[in-house]
Every structure is written in structure tokens, then in C-alpha cells.
Amino acid sequence: MKPLQVERGDTLANVLRRHIADDILSGKCEPGTRLDERSLANEYGVSRTPVREALQQLAAAGLVSSKPHSGTIVQGVEIERVASLCEASILLESLCAKLAASRISAVEIGRLRKIHEQCETLHKSGDAEGYALANRKFHSAIISGTQNTDLIDAVEFCRLRIAPFQRAPFQSADRRAESQKEHKRIIEALEARDAAKAEQMMSEHLSAAAVAIDDHLQNFFS
Amino acid sequence: MKPLQVERGDTLANVLRRHIADDILSGKCEPGTRLDERSLANEYGVSRTPVREALQQLAAAGLVSSKPHSGTIVQGVEIERVASLCEASILLESLCAKLAASRISAVEIGRLRKIHEQCETLHKSGDAEGYALANRKFHSAIISGTQNTDLIDAVEFCRLRIAPFQRAPFQSADRRAESQKEHKRIIEALEARDAAKAEQMMSEHLSAAAVAIDDHLQNFFS
DNA sequence: TAGAATTATTTGGTACACAATATTTAGAAA
DNA sequence: TTTCTAAATATTGTGTACCAAATAATTCTA
Known part of the structure; x- marks a missing residue:
């Protein structure tokens, strides 16, 4: 008890x-x-x-x-549903990244950098669970950068559903390393206030993540 | 009881x-x-x-x-919150319109046309409440056209919150007439499978709606 | 073996009591 | 009078018990 x-x-x-x-x-x-x-x-x-x-x-x-x-x-693992979730997440978060590029505050970028460093530490120490958690914080920080609570709520609503499936890929150190590189590019785009690039980078990052999730599920069901 | x-x-x-x-x-x-x-x-x-x-x-x-x-x-009427809601709604629904242009089925377009005609009837008969309801159906039909349940859920999640404020502007026959024209352009863009135009038209439509809502609230608080 | 009937189990809902807390009201002090 | 404090009040939050309703599992029959 x-x-x-x-x-x-x-x-x-x-x-x-x-x-x-x-x-x-x-x-x-x-x-x-x-x-x-x-x-x-x-x-x-x-x-x-x-x-x-x-x-x-x-x-x-x-x-x-x-x-x-x-x-x-x-909520169960229906493989086509995960694909749908990934797509929704890619679309919504890319939109957020685009918007955040012109709106995120300097303080928030600082926080983002800090989370990124924590991710790096957790990655190197091999703490997959910790990395998954920190990764969530990283994405939430960007979404919050849009400064629009209602948009934030809607996107987080979607993200919450995909969260259970996002942990698995980070068991792989390779995926974590890739993820870190992609995160870095996103931060740079945000700092440069380059909306188009931030959108592009976020889309690519989440697409790669989606592939990793799908990979993992395919292995799981074979 | x-x-x-x-x-x-x-x-x-x-x-x-x-x-x-x-x-x-x-x-x-x-x-x-x-x-x-x-x-x-x-x-x-x-x-x-x-x-x-x-x-x-x-x-x-x-x-x-x-x-x-x-x-x-x-949930109360905080005027800056309504602005935030409108912006979120514009961003999300424009995204949906863009996506729906390539995905919405012929049957769904037919349904959309039918709803549009109902809107026309209700508009002419001066039934503002009925029009507001039909208008919601129109927008939901387009969102559903994306064929992605998770995206649909997230967007509807946002739309639900703004719904209480969307009724008021339709009291005005002028606004209803404008809305009808805008709806027509959106349907045409979707039928032409023109994603960019559908996105543009939806964005303009909702921006106009947002202005109407804001107008109404300004009058209300003076 | 397949289908129908029956039982079992779990949830949905009612009723009531009580605890915990926010709000309001009244009172005391400045 | 005003302001702060303290008691009163009303409402929500939780517990317990019980029953109804519906699904899921089981048994029985054809």
C-alpha cells in the first residue's frame, strides 16, 4: 500500500x-x-x-x-495510431518552433540551453529514462516559447498521448546522440530568430524520432 | 426538474x-x-x-x-485571453485547411457543400443561433478532412474553448454574409486541392471572425 | 463445436455522513 | 471608521454501503 x-x-x-x-x-x-x-x-x-x-x-x-x-x-499500442500521433506531433510542434523563433524570450532560451546540457550529461551517463524526461522538458520549453497558452494547451494535449511511446528509442545511445545534434540545431535557429529554419529543424528532428519509434515497434511485433 | x-x-x-x-x-x-x-x-x-x-x-x-x-x-471573458484563443485557432485551423486540401475525400466535400447550403438558408432566415451551430459544423468538417484523429482532437480541444465567444458576431447579418463568402472561397480552394490557397483563405476567414469577436467584446465593455 | 442462456464481475449511480477547506460574517482592537 | 482576527457557514472532497445495469466469462444445450 x-x-x-x-x-x-x-x-x-x-x-x-x-x-x-x-x-x-x-x-x-x-x-x-x-x-x-x-x-x-x-x-x-x-x-x-x-x-x-x-x-x-x-x-x-x-x-x-x-x-x-x-x-x-x-491506451494501447496500435501501430497505425502511433503513426497518426507522430504526424500530428510533427505538424503541431513545427508550427510552435516557427512561432517561438520570433517570440521566445532570452531567459527562456537560456533555460533551453540548460536543459540541453542536462540532456547531454544524462545521455553520456547512459540514463535513458532520465534523458527521456529531460527531452520532454526540452520540447515543452519550445512550445511554451510561443507565449500562447491556448496553443500550448492544445499541443501539450497531443504530446501527452505520444509520451508513452517516446521513451523506448532513447534506450539507444546512437539515437540519443542524433537527438542531441538535432536539438542543438533547433536552439541555434531559435537564437538566430530564423523562423523557417526552426520549423524545418523541428520537423526533421521529430520525423527522425518518429522513424525511431516505428523501428522500435516493428522490432517489438516480430 | x-x-x-x-x-x-x-x-x-x-x-x-x-x-x-x-x-x-x-x-x-x-x-x-x-x-x-x-x-x-x-x-x-x-x-x-x-x-x-x-x-x-x-x-x-x-x-x-x-x-x-x-x-x-x-470560464470567464478575459479579453486578452480571447485574443490568444483566436490566434491559436487561426494557426491550428489554417494548418488543418492546408492539410485537408490534399486529403479530404469527395464525400466529405459533398457534406461540406451541404452544410454550406444549410448555413445559407439559416443566414437568410435570420436564425443567428442556428447559423452559429452550422458554422461550427462547417469548421469541424474541414478539420476532420485532415484524416488524423489526434490532430483533430487537439484542434477541437482549442475550438471548444473559443466556441462560447463565436456566437455573438453572427447576430449581425452583414457578418454572416461575409462569412458565407469566405466559406465559399475555402470550399473552392479545397476542391481545387490548392493547399496554399486553402490555408490562406482559412487564415483570412478566421482573422475576420476574430476582428468581429473583438468588436463585439469592445462594445460589450463600454 | 457453435450458439444460447446463465452466472460473475465490474462499473455506474444513489444516499448519507463526515472531514477539510474556502468564503463570509461577525467581532475586537487600533 | 478601518483593519485585522476569529468564529460561523457553506461547499467541496472523501468514505462507506448498497444496489442497478451492463459487460465479460462460464456453463449448458443443441
Whole structure:
């Protein structure tokens, strides 16, 4: 039974949501896993009520899918769906990179550089999980650079869904090294305020990532 | 007490969510209105549980905002936020139009034309509410034309938030007439499979809509 | 073996109680 | 009067128990 702590101004349901979301994003809960309310309630030592609410929030975010009376499962790996997710992500994030080129602040670029350095350290130390996490931060930082909360929300909404599939490719040090080079080019384009180049670089980066994800899935299903 | 009917394979919470969402989108619940659970439960003759779940879903969609222990209110009219919403919507839907130009099926174009005709009828009969609804369908049809469910979800996620503010401008017959012309040009671009033009036309159309929305809000606050 | 009927299990919903917190109201002090 | 503090209030958040409804699993029959 895992102990939970709720800060003031927060709710148990929210804590649960984040906890379960972490388990999904970090791969502890594999896609396809059934999440039944009673088990989770027992596991965390709470009643069904907050568990239900947490699951509904996750369903709204698209991390799990639930059908009335037949429970909720972690969003599954349907290979053509991943392709669709990758395409959406490429389109949306390229758009963000283009926009961010003219809007991201100097402070934010500084933060971006710092994240990039952290990525480098994690890559060299072989911490694939850590790298995946830092990579997410890197992309979020660029999306935030658009300075438009509603655009940010929409794009993050899409990114959240693809997150569970983005970890796997980073197990490969080669892919991490490639990714680092691509990140560097993106930062340079942003610093140069070159919108077209930032868009182009982001598109190429995510296309490469998409290929890596697809590769991994193909291996998985053979 | 409003009677509710739940279809098989659906839940009361979902029915409630749609009902409340309609009330918000149609302007029956004005922005800023407090939605307390007990009142809603009494109003619909149900218990608090499904009401809570419906409200949480609406919060996830961004139609209402809720803070722990202090209830949920219909998302308010902050004028700079509307501008941000409009910009996000312009960017995302233009992207969709560009993509849809090469992907939308002939059947879908047919459906689009039909919706366009309905819009024409509603416009001429002076039914502003009906026009606003049909207008939403028109835009959704184009977004769906991208054939990418994840992109569709992300864009609709943004569109849902702006919906409450898009009704007002259509009170003006002039704006409806302009809108119709713009819609026509968009359809023609899509039929010609001219991606650049479809993108351009959609961007201009939504920019004009954004100006109309802003105009209306300025009048409202003076 | 395939299909139909039955059972089991899980979710969806109701009702009620109580705890926790934000908000408001009233009161005390400056 | 004003402002800060403290109690009162209302609403949300969570727990418990129970039942209904629907799906999933199982058994039985043809």
C-alpha cells in the first residue's frame, strides 16, 4: 500500500491522477494494462471515489481509454495510431518552433540551453529514462516559447498521448546522440530568430524520432 | 426538474456533461456563472456523483475552471485571453485547411457543400443561433478532412474553448454574409486541392471572425 | 463445436455522513 | 471608521454501503 500525501490546496484525486500518469509515462503501466478501480483503491489505501475521478481525468487527457461498464485500460499500442500521433506531433510542434523563433524570450532560451546540457550529461551517463524526461522538458520549453497558452494547451494535449511511446528509442545511445545534434540545431535557429529554419529543424528532428519509434515497434511485433 | 435520458452504452455523467456544455456554448450559462453541485443535482434530479464527474470533464476540456474546495465557474471573458484563443485557432485551423486540401475525400466535400447550403438558408432566415451551430459544423468538417484523429482532437480541444465567444458576431447579418463568402472561397480552394490557397483563405476567414469577436467584446465593455 | 442462456464481475449511480477547506460574517482592537 | 482576527457557514472532497445495469466469462444445450 503506497502512502500518499496531499498538499494543502490540492485533492487526493489530483495526487492519484499524477501518480498514475507518472506510472504510465514512465512505462511502469504498460499500454493495454487494465486499471480497475477497486484494485487501485486498495493499492493506495483510499476509497473508490477519488480513484474514479482520477481515472476520468486521465481519460479526458487521452492517456487511458474507458468505455461505459467495461473499465479503463492504458491506451494501447496500435501501430497505425502511433503513426497518426507522430504526424500530428510533427505538424503541431513545427508550427510552435516557427512561432517561438520570433517570440521566445532570452531567459527562456537560456533555460533551453540548460536543459540541453542536462540532456547531454544524462545521455553520456547512459540514463535513458532520465534523458527521456529531460527531452520532454526540452520540447515543452519550445512550445511554451510561443507565449500562447491556448496553443500550448492544445499541443501539450497531443504530446501527452505520444509520451508513452517516446521513451523506448532513447534506450539507444546512437539515437540519443542524433537527438542531441538535432536539438542543438533547433536552439541555434531559435537564437538566430530564423523562423523557417526552426520549423524545418523541428520537423526533421521529430520525423527522425518518429522513424525511431516505428523501428522500435516493428522490432517489438516480430 | 429537467428529465434526462441515457442511451444504452452511455452514462448519466456524459449526458449531463453534454447538457451543461450546450448550456455554456449556447450562452444560457454566461461566463462567470457559478455551477454548484447540489443545485445542478437538484435541477436534473440526480445525485451529486454524476454531476461532479460531468464538471470534472468540462474542466478538463477547459469550458469551466475549478479550484479545490472553491467550486467551479464557467470560464470567464478575459479579453486578452480571447485574443490568444483566436490566434491559436487561426494557426491550428489554417494548418488543418492546408492539410485537408490534399486529403479530404469527395464525400466529405459533398457534406461540406451541404452544410454550406444549410448555413445559407439559416443566414437568410435570420436564425443567428442556428447559423452559429452550422458554422461550427462547417469548421469541424474541414478539420476532420485532415484524416488524423489526434490532430483533430487537439484542434477541437482549442475550438471548444473559443466556441462560447463565436456566437455573438453572427447576430449581425452583414457578418454572416461575409462569412458565407469566405466559406465559399475555402470550399473552392479545397476542391481545387490548392493547399496554399486553402490555408490562406482559412487564415483570412478566421482573422475576420476574430476582428468581429473583438468588436463585439469592445462594445460589450463600454 | 457453435450458439444460447446463465452466472460473475465490474462499473455506474444513489444516499448519507463526515472531514477539510474556502468564503463570509461577525467581532475586537487600533 | 478601518483593519485585522476569529468564529460561523457553506461547499467541496472523501468514505462507506448498497444496489442497478451492463459487460465479460462460464456453463449448458443443441
